[in-house]
């Protein structure tokens with residue numbers, strides 16, 4: 001199942017329901033945008049469920065919801081809300097009509113109590129104009145103004161018959177108990193709960209309160225006394241009050257709770273695909289690339305500075321090393337050419353998406369939009385998938401860098417054994433949705449990446465670090481019970497990788513290296529289940545010619561890369577282009593293209609060419625016509641005496 005189900009006390013939101021639920025709502029909202037593949041989201045889900053259960057009586061004031069950004073249905077909405085990392089926590093004020101995308105909580109402390117207290121603070125940030133319907137005042141009791149302020153208000157209850165109980169929680173100013181008890185009792189009728197501060201000495205003295213927190217109760221029959229609870233804790237105060245005779249839960253509360261939209265169409269049944277453990281599946285790599293390009297990166301509205309550089313380097317490495325189907329490789333190469341030929345320092349991601357989606361309809365470019373996890377499929381839709389495919393992709397790339405030493409020539413990465421790992425490090429640190437994973441990975445890189453001196457070292461470094469992560473996550477909640485985290489490759493996959501020395505298990509790293517080169521080599525990648533398999537077979541493991549940028553491909557031929565903006569490797573590839581093989585990309589008659597944001601149809605383009613040719617012919621004709629006329633005119637009008 002997905003991380004959250006209808007049985008959980010959270011409201012599951014999706015693209016269909018998110019906006020109409022949280023914008024202009026009568027209550028405030030605290031949403032968690034998560035990704036079901038993100039280990040930290042998985043680990044955090046029990047806390048979030050516990051929090052939602054703990055504050056479910058606060059629903060008239062503030063509600064807890066979740067949005068799964070890994071669900072295809074929610075890709076666009078998560079992009080629109082600018083969700084870059086998971087989990088992202090967003091608050092939405094009640095009655096907010098500004099259509100904004102909420103306020104992000106960036107604190108590192110996500111403990112239940114901290115988040116609950118933040119919810120209280122957030123509620124108090126409302127003004128009296130946008131105060132959530134049904135939420136009682138949370139400020140210290142001062143509703144009756146008089147010379148003595150709040151004391152008089154509460155003291156005026158003494159000896160007075162009322163229709164309901166009034167409970168007053170005495171506490172220090174920074175304590176949350178009073179406000180939490182007020183919110184806990186919100187759906188109950190027959191009593192009012194107020195908060196008073198220990199700084200109100202007069203009131204404390206009059207009611208005989210000597211320590212805080214404590215509670216004082218005014219009965220409807222005008223009697224009053226200190227509330228006698230076993231422990232002065234929120235739960236004890238709240239339970240005591242809920243059990244008072246005559247105090248009932250209001251009938252209508254449940255109707256204010258949001259209906260769970262029938263699993264949101266988030267089907268949990270996925271057909272199981274048979275696969276071999278000893279193979280790598282192209283479908284996983286392509287699904288991973290699809291998710292990376294169209295979902296993970298697409299949450300960034302624009303790419304500039306370091307982000308743009310990281311993206312360009314990532315595309316360079318993948319375009320040159322990805323042993324995929326020609327259609328995918330061509331798409332990556334086209335993207336790379338386009339990126340390096342653009343003089344822009346800032347690129348709107350939508351423009352990149354247009355290319356990834358081949359809006360220009362260049363023949364033979366295609367990356368499937370279908371997600372097909374095979375070797376990376378999980379026993380439930382919430383497990384494995386994307387992070388598994390990302391590991392697989394980078395293992396494949398480290399092996400490709402070793403198997404095809406010339407592949408990165410003229411890219412600025414030639415002879416750099418760290419090309420793939422540094423690119424991965426920067427990608428994971430900059431774009432990977434699981435920020436905590438990125439931090440751990442960065443720590444590992446800082447610790448030992450400088451020890452990598454060859455492409456073989458790079459293969460082994462990534463293998464070691466992946467095993468380190470496996471060891472850390474063994475038994476964690478993100479572990480799929482069907483695919484337990486182990487030190488990999490297991491003896492059944494590679495018996496010679498394992499040895500024993502003095503009764504201790506040791507790796508035979510030479511064997512591990514040989515195994516990794518075979519396992520992640522192009523010939524071990526199965527095309528089974530790949531939606532891209534039709535356009536052409538996967539590229540073989542042989543060295544590939546370096547592509548010479550095809551000038552026809554430049555979206556804007558007038559724009560030459562400025563010396564500063566064109567990356568070093570591109571400048572080199574331009575000058576060394578002679579003798580290099582053509583990428584083989586053929587441009588079909590294009591039905592349309594976009595130049596500087598203006599769309600041109602095929603008819604527009606044909607008209608331009610036609611008019612251009614016609615005006616040339618016309619000008620030439622005019623030139624010869626007048627020249628001929630002037631020659632004839634001169635002798636006829638020659639007057640020697642003038």
Ligand SMILES: Cc1cc2nc3c(=O)[nH]c(=O)nc-3n(C[C@H](O)[C@H](O)[C@H](O)COP(=O)(O)OP(=O)(O)OC[C@H]3O[C@@H](n4cnc5c(N)ncnc54)[C@H](O)[C@@H]3O)c2cc1C
Nearest residue numbers: 039040384387388390391437440441463466467478483488
């Ligand atoms: C860079 C990175 C850092 C991450 N950090 C964290 C983290 O800090 N906390 C967290 O909860 N999750 C983290 N994740 C996610 C986590 O590592 C898993 O990817 C996720 O839990 C899915 O696990 P899985 O069972 O599919 O196997 P994965 O660990 O994703 O492995 C995928 C496949 O790679 C192969 N494999 C396994 N081990 C190795 C190895 N040592 N060398 C080569 N191939 C191997 C196996 O065939 C396996 O099926 C991270 C992911 C990435 C990409």
